[in-house]
Each structure stands twice: as structure tokens, then as C-alpha cells.
Amino acid sequence: MNNASAPGALLLARVRFGHAAVALAGERAAAARIAAACGRELVTTTNGRVTMRWTEGHGMVPDEATDALTPPRLRVLAIAVALCWPRPTQALWPGQPTSLAALHAHCYRDAAAARTSYHVDRLVREGLLELDGTTLRLGPRVAGWDGPSVAALAANHDQLRALLQ
Amino acid sequence: MTESLLSNLPARQRDRVLLCVAELEDGDAPLPASVAALADPVLHGHVEAVLRAHGRCLVDLGNAWTSGYADEVADELVQSGHAYLTEVDRAVLALVYLHAIVIPRSEGVREQNLPVPVGVEALASNRDRRLSKETIKPALTRLREADIIRAQHELGVNQRGRPSTYVPGPQFQRLTPLRHRCVWEQTVLTADPDGPLAVRLRRELDAHEDPTRR
Numbered sequence: 453m454n455n456a457s458a459p460g461a462l463l464l465a466r467v468r469f470g471h472a473a474v475a476l477a478g479e480r481a482a483a484a485r486i487a488a489a490c491g492r493e494l495v496t497t498t499n500g501r502v503t504m505r506w507t508e509g510h511g512m513v514p515d516e517a518t519d520a521l522t523p524p525r526l527r528v529l530a531i532a533v534a535l536c537w538p539r540p541t542q543a544l545w546p547g548q549p550t551s552l553a554a555l556h557a558h559c560y561r562d563a564a565a566a567r568t569s570y571h572v573d574r575l576v577r578e579g580l581l582e583l584d585g586t587t588l589r590l591g592p593r594v595a596g597w598d599g600p601s602v603a604a605l606a607a608n609h610d611q612l613r614a615l616l617q
Numbered sequence: 618m619t620e621s622l623l624s625n626l627p628a629r630q631r632d633r634v635l636l637c638v639a640e641l642e643d644g645d646a647p648l649p650a651s652v653a654a655l656a657d658p659v660l661h662g663h664v665e666a667v668l669r670a671h672g673r674c675l676v677d678l679g680n681a682w683t684s685g686y687a688d689e690v691a692d693e694l695v696q697s698g699h700a701y702l703t704e705v706d707r708a709v710l711a712l713v714y715l716h717a718i719v720i721p722r723s724e725g726v727r728e729q730n731l732p733v734p735v736g737v738e739a740l741a742s743n744r745d746r747r748l749s750k751e752t753i754k755p756a757l758t759r760l761r762e763a764d765i766i767r768a769q770h771e772l773g774v775n776q777r778g779r780p781s782t783y784v785p786g787p788q789f790q791r792l793t794p795l796r797h798r799c800v801w802e803q804t805v806l807t808a809d810p811d812g813p814l815a816v817r818l819r820r821e822l823d824a825h826e827d828p829t830r831r
Contacts, residue, residue, distance in 0.1 A: 465672025465690045469701065486670045489623060491635045512639045522645070523761040567764075570643040 460486045467494065467504045495569075497557035505569035512570065521578075528571040531558045531615050532581055533605070536590045538613075540606035545595040552586045558616050622666045634663045638684075642673070645764075647681035647790060655682055676793055685791035702763075708748060709756035711807075712740045713766055717784050719804055734769050734782035757783060764788055 460482035467483070480502070484494050491510030495503050521529070532555055536547035552572070559568040572588075575581040579593040597605075605612070623631045637654035641664070654660040665675055672690035676683045686694065702710065716739050717732035726733060737757070741750045760766045767786040792800070802822070806815050 461670055461672040462690060462693060464670070465686060465694065466697075468671070468673075469686075469694050490638065490667050490670065506639060510635050510639065512636070512643050522764070523758075524764050527762045567643055 463502075464504065467502050495553060495556060498551065498553045501557065503556045503568065506573070511573060524567065525571040525574060527615075528555070528559055528568055529575055529580055530612060531555060532572075532575070532588060533590065533594075534558075534612040534615050536588070537609075540609035544597070544602050544605065545590060547590045547594075549587050549589050552583065552588050555588055622670060623663060626663065630660060630663075634660055634667060637664050638667050641668070641675070641682065641684040645787060647678050647683040647787075650680050650682060674793065676791060678790060683787075683790050685793050685796070688793055688795045691793075691796065702760075702765075703756075705748075705752060706756045706759055708745075709740065709753050710760055710765060712743065712748070712753075713757075713760075713783055714785060714800070715804070715808070716740065719808070732784040734784050736780050736782045738780070761786075 460479065463479050463483040464486060480494070487494055487504060488507075491507055492504050493507050495505055497503060532550070533544075533547075535550040535554055535558070537544050538548070555572065556568055572581060572583065576583050576591065579591045581591045582589040623634060626634065633654045637648065637652060637660075640648055640652075648655060650656060654664055668674055668684055669687065672687055673684050674687040676685045685691075713735055716735035721731060721733040722728075737750055737753055740753050740757075741748065757766065761768060761783075765786050765788045766783045769782045769784065802818055805812075805818055809815055
């Protein structure tokens with residue numbers, strides 16, 4: 453089989469690549485069926501793009517010993533903080549809820565977009581984010597960030613907001 | 618049918634296959650070949666089929682495996698015109714590759730000692746004024762965030778008090794043999810366009826009329 457001629461496979465590759473903005477209904481349905489058969493689902497972001505995530509019970513089992521806060525994961529966390537903390541004059545914690553789709557929309561432009569779901573999953577497990585269905589909040593570990601760290605974040609809040617532009 | 622590609626497997630084996638796919642696709646490091654779903658020929662075939670259904674493929678690293686874009690899918694993605702990286706980021710990535718791998722290799726550094734970490738000073742020593750330190754530094758940050766390069770301190774190397782140095786990151790391992798060959802060919806054509814190797818390569822590429830390798 454030539455993968456390139458299989459609409460579902462090509463769309464799923466484009467989803468990982470981060471450029472699946474427009475999909476014909478039939479093509480999307482085929483891709484969704486393949487994803488579902490493999491424990492994944494397609495997610496439409498707030499800006500109409502398509503991304504993919506593992507469904508409950510699938511995906512990687514974290515290895516706490518080696519699962520560091522790598523630069524790609526740090527960026528996903530920074531975008532989540534920017535979304536949940538729109539005004540630095542207000543308290544960082546608990547912040548305001550945002551949607552998983554909104555996070556995906558902003559991570560979408562990144563080269564690391566393909567692994568956004570993976571990073572969100574890890575950040576949730578690490579207590580830095582909370583996910584309730586598709587609603588995303590800052591996690592309990594963020595509540596424990598010390599005053600100087602939060603003050604430094606507030607002082608550089610424009611850089612956080614720039615991640616959303 | 619792709620939809621039924623795992624339906625004949627017992628639940629436990631299906632879970633093994635999907636966990637293996639998740640670790641191949643999302644993990645920071647390649648998976649050892651001894652992992653059950655890769656070592657067992659039947660499960661290995663299912664892992665391959667799931668990846669193929671996503672436009673992906675297994676990449677053999679000898680004693681380990683990772684995943685990457687299938688060559689024909691990669692061709693389509695490239696031809697669709699979407700740029701994954703900006704022009705500057707691509708240029709800086711090329712400089713990291715040249716300084717960390719190509720130049721040391723041409724100087725006789727053994728394969729096991731590659732890549733050789735490279736710092737901003739060396740990257741900025743090129744003759745193109747558009748690639749100044751001020752341009753290179755943010756590009757390095759973006760490439761790190763995309764996991765395409767790694768800073769040495771992220772790899773456990775103590776660099777306290779010294780400037781950061783960089784090496785190509787784990788995404789390079791996801792290139793298929795054909796993509797590696799394309800990178801090598803492009804490097805030869807760029808670094809020594811009039812050299813005998815480049816002339817021979819150009820002749821071969823013209824004969825094949827393969828636009829993805831030109």
C-alpha cells in the first residue's frame with residue numbers, strides 16, 4: 453500500500469506534522485476511524501486546527517526517574533500559564549480555567565506540536581496542570597511556587613503573553 | 618482494513634502494541650530491540666502496521682528502534698510547502714550539523730566520538746553576516762524547544778561556568794536511511810559544489826530525476 457495515497461494515513465501524518473487545518477469530511481472520518489482503532493482520537497483546537505491525543509488508558513507510562521522538564525515541555529507549561537493567568541496583577545493561583553483545545557491552538561504553531569498531548573499528560577502527572585475532561589487548570593504544584601518566582605514571572609508577563617500571539 | 622488491524626489480537630497483546638507505539642512516537646529515546654512488542658515478529662508486524670496507518674514507519678538503529686515519517690509521506694509533506702522551521706532556524710540547524718558532525722568527520726574524528734558539541738562562538742564564525750550571535754541564540758532556543766538539538770547540560774554534562782554547547786537532538790534519529798542520505802548529499806552539494814563528489818552526485822541525481830534528493 454502506498455501510504456501517500458491513503459487519505460487517512462496522510463491526514464494523520466499531517467496532524468503530527470502540525471498542518472492539518474483543512475480536511476475533507478470523508479478524509480477526516482477515515483483518519484478518525486484509524487486513530488480510534490489505535491487508541492487515539494482527533495481533537496479540533498479553538499482555531500479550527502486538528503491535533504491528536506491518546507485516549508484514556510493509552511499512551512506512555514511515565515518514568516518519573518528520567519522524565520525531566522525538558523525545553524519542549526517547559527514551553528507547553530508556559531503557554532498554559534499564559535492562558536490561565538491573563539493578568540499579572542491578579543494572583544497566579546488558582547488562575548482561570550482554559551480549554552485543552554485552546555492550549556493545542558497555541559502549541560500548534562510550534563515544531564514540537566506533535567507531542568503536545570504527551571507533554572500535557574506528563575505535566576498533569578507532575579501536578580503542574582490539572583485536566584478535567586477538556587478543561588485545563590494550573591496544577592497544585594503551581595500553588596507552591598514561591599513569591600520571588602511568581603514575582604519574576606509577573607515581571608516578564610509580556611513574554612508569557614507573547615507566546616499566545 | 619486499517620480499522621481492524623488490531624482487532625484479531627488478544628487485549629493484552631493489543632495493549633502491548635499500542636504502548637510500544639506510544640513509546641516510539643512520544644518517548645525521548647529510542648526503544649531497545651529487546652522490548653517484547655519489537656522482539657516478537659508477530660507483534661513487531663502489528664507495531665509496523667499501526668505506524669504505517671499513521672503515515673509513519675519504524676527506523677532501525679541497530680540494537681534499538683524509533684519511529685519516523687514514511688519516506689513517501691515525508692515527500693508529500695515537503696511538497697505541500699508547509700515549512701516546519703523558519704529559514705533562520707534551518708540555517709542554524711545546518712550550522713550545528715556541519716560543526717558537530719560533518720567537519721569533525723572530515724577531520725577524521727571517529728564515529729563513536731561524534732557529535733562534537735558546538736558553541737555559539739563557532740556557529741557565529743561563518744561569513745554570513747545575517748547569522749550573527751544575536752540571530753543564532755534565539756534560533757538555538759527554538760530548536761531546543763522543538764527537541765531538534767540538545768544543550769550539553771541537558772545531557773548530564775556539567776557545563777557550569779562555561780558557555781553552552783549543542784549537539785543534534787533525538788529527532789535526528791527519526792530520519793530514515795533515505796533521509797540521512799539526502800542530508801549527506803545536500804551537505805556535499807553545499808559544502809563543495811564544484812568538487813568531484815558533488816559533480817558525480819549531481820549526475821546521479823539528474824539520472825534518477827528524483828526531485829526530493831536534488
